[in-house]
Amino acid sequence: MAKAKLPELRTMVRERGLRATPSRLAVLELLLANASGQPMSHAEVAEKLAAGPWDPATIYRNLTDLVEVGLARRTDVGDHIWRFEVVSATHDAAGHPHFVCTECGTVECLPVMEFVMPRSKTPRALKQRKVEVHVRGVCDTCL
Numbered sequence: 018m019a020k021a022k023l024p025e026l027r028t029m030v031r032e033r034g035l036r037a038t039p040s041r042l043a044v045l046e047l048l049l050a051n052a053s054g055q056p057m058s059h060a061e062v063a064e065k066l067a068a069g070p071w072d073p074a075t076i077y078r079n080l081t082d083l084v085e086v087g088l089a090r091r092t093d094v095g096d097h098i099w100r101f102e103v104v105s106a107t108h109d110a111a112g113h114p115h116f117v118c119t120e121c122g123t124v125e126c127l128p129v130m131e132f133v134m135p136r137s138k139t140p141r142a143l144k145q146r147k148v149e150v151h152v153r154g155v156c157d158t159c160l
C-alpha cells in the first residue's frame with residue numbers, strides 16, 4: 018500500500034474529531050502502511066516508532082483514541098494481547114478472521130469468510146457480524 022500523505026492523514030484524524038498531533042499521525046500512518054497484513058500489538062507499534070520522540074504511553078493512548086473514533090480496531094486472538102489494525106475501505110470494519118500460528122504466535126489477517134448454515138441456526142451476533150473469528154494452525158514459516 019502506498020504511503021499515505023500527511024495532509025490525508027490530518028484530514029482523516031480531524032474528520033473524526035481528534036487533534037492531528039504528530040504522534041497520532043505517525044501511529045495512523047504505520048497502521049495504514051500495514052493494512053491487510055498483520056495487526057500489530059502496542060509493543061510492536063512502539064518499537065517501530067522508537068526513533069520518534071514519543072513515549073510508549075503516548076503511543077498507547079493514540080492507538081486507543083483511533084479505536085474509539087473508528088479509525089482502527091483491536092482484537093485479542095486469545096493470548097491477551099491487544100493487536101491493532103486500521104479500519105479503511107480496503108480493510109473492513111465489519112471484522113475479518115485472523116490466522117494465529119500455534120508455534121510462533123504470528124497473527125495474519127484473512128479475507129472475509131461467509132458462514133454457510135441455516136438462518137434459523139445462526140446466532141444473532143453472527144448475523145450482525147459482531148463476532149471475532151480466529152483460525153488456529155501452523156503458519157507457512159513454521160510448517
Ligand SMILES: [Zn+2]
Nearest residue numbers: 118121156159
Ligand atoms: Zn509460525
Ligand SMILES: [Zn+2]
Nearest residue numbers: 056102126127
Ligand atoms: Zn486483520
